[in-house]
Every structure is written in C-alpha cells, then in structure tokens.
Amino acid sequence: MAAAKERVRLSDCGISTVRMKRAVTGGLVLEVSGADCSKHADDLAAKMREALADMPVHIARPFKTGEVRVMDLDEAISPVQLAAAIANAGECQAADIKVGEIRQARSGLNSAWVRCPLSAVRKLAAAKRIRVGWASARVEVLAARPMQCYRCLETGHVRRQCPNSVDRSDRCYTCGETGHRASQCRADRPKCPLCADLGRPSDHRLGSKRCTPPKGRKKKPQALPANPRADEPVPASLPVPTGNTGPREAMEVSHSQP
Known part of the structure; x- marks a missing residue:
C-alpha cells in the first residue's frame, strides 16, 4: 500500500477517498462510493495493476x-x-x-x-x-455453494482461517485418494474423503447432496495476519460488499504467489 500511495494518485481516477476493509481471505478491499463508482473503481484497479506490476500482489475487481x-x-x-x-x-x-x-x-x-x-x-x-x-x-x-475450506474440506470457513490441524488439500474429491484430481479420477466407486475420515457413510462424492458430515461446535477462527504470506493462494474475486449509504464498488488488493 505504501508503494501504491506513492505511484497512484486517487485524483487521477476521479476519487477523493476510499473505504478500506479486510476480506476473509486476508486481502485488502478498497471500496469506492459516489457517482460513477463502478467506472472509478475500474480505473483505480487498472492504474494499480500497472503501478504494482513489479510486486507480488494481485489486484481484482470483485463482483457477485x-x-x-x-x-x-x-x-x-x-x-x-x-x-x-x-x-x-x-x-x-x-x-x-x-x-x-x-x-x-x-x-x-x-x-x-x-x-x-x-x-x-x-x-x-x-x-x-x-x-x-x-x-x-x-x-x-445451480444453488449457491457454502463457504468451504480447501485445506480441511469442511464448510463455514476459508483456508486462511482454518482452525483444524488436518490437511486434506491433496485428496481427490471423488475417491478420497491422493496423487490426482477429481477430473482425472478413474475409481469405480466414489468415496468422500471428509465423511470417510469422520466415520460417516462415504459412498458419494464430496459436496454432493448425500454429503452430510455432522456439524460440530463452531470454533473461533484464527486471527488473520496483518501481512498475508505471499506463498498462500487467494481467490481471484470476492462478492461486492453492500451497504445502505449509497452506491459503492469494490476492488481487492492481496498478496499473490511470486
């Protein structure tokens, strides 16, 4: 952000100030409000991509x-x-x-x-x-998917907030084995890796209608670091934040893989 402030002027994008918030993935969301906020947010995102091209950051324009x-x-x-x-x-x-x-x-x-x-x-x-x-x-x-952690494969949180010690990120969603993706799976019968580990009926694919692992007590998510690690991937976009104070558009700035 220090580099962005030095290299990009908000006035060049028709913006006076932005509202900032932290996304669940650890990225920083800059929210632009006012008339033509969508165009101004697009301009700011484009200028930041150009100005920070030499840095390991990911600039995105989130939308629903x-x-x-x-x-x-x-x-x-x-x-x-x-x-x-x-x-x-x-x-x-x-x-x-x-x-x-x-x-x-x-x-x-x-x-x-x-x-x-x-x-x-x-x-x-x-x-x-x-x-x-x-x-x-x-x-x-298709019905909206619940928030899912791609580390433990449980729902209700994301990878950066995962409170569990188990790592199932290398497991196939179809057969539950390691070494390949679900799109490459040749198993004759499905086996859900999450339900199998929890001792539930597992003769289905992860995320299917038959996938109903028991809901345990909610654990308090771990606090997000001020500076996310650069070696952890983040999603390309997030839903646009909403509010009741007028039109707004958002963009996300987050660390990405080098």
Missing part, C-alpha cells in the same frame, strides 16, 4: 457471481465459444466468465459448469435456453 450448468452442447463447442455465447445472452464481458471442463453427459451430448456475474445469471435463468453454435442449449441455475 452465480453458477449455471449449460447442457446439450455438441462436440465442436469450445470453452471460448461457450463463454462468448453466455456473454452475448447475459450482456456481460467474456473476461468475467469462467467455463469449466466440457464433459459428456449421460444423454451423449456435452455439458459444462459456468461461473458468471449474477446479473448474467438472472438473464440466463429467465431465458432458460441460449444459442450456442447451431444448438439451443439448456441452462440450469
């Missing part, structure tokens, strides 16, 4: 997102083409869309998981179908 599953895709559809189709139907930027691996469904056609801005999700939900290539693809809005 949702998840959908797009179905009935043919083999010729690529993630880039799918993102372009969703951007067109949802009236958003293709750069703000994340498309997962396109896989073959039981119907014989392909489907893909997609994360995009919440405003686009609402438009897709209303339309129910979008044009992708030659086909009319079905769109299914």
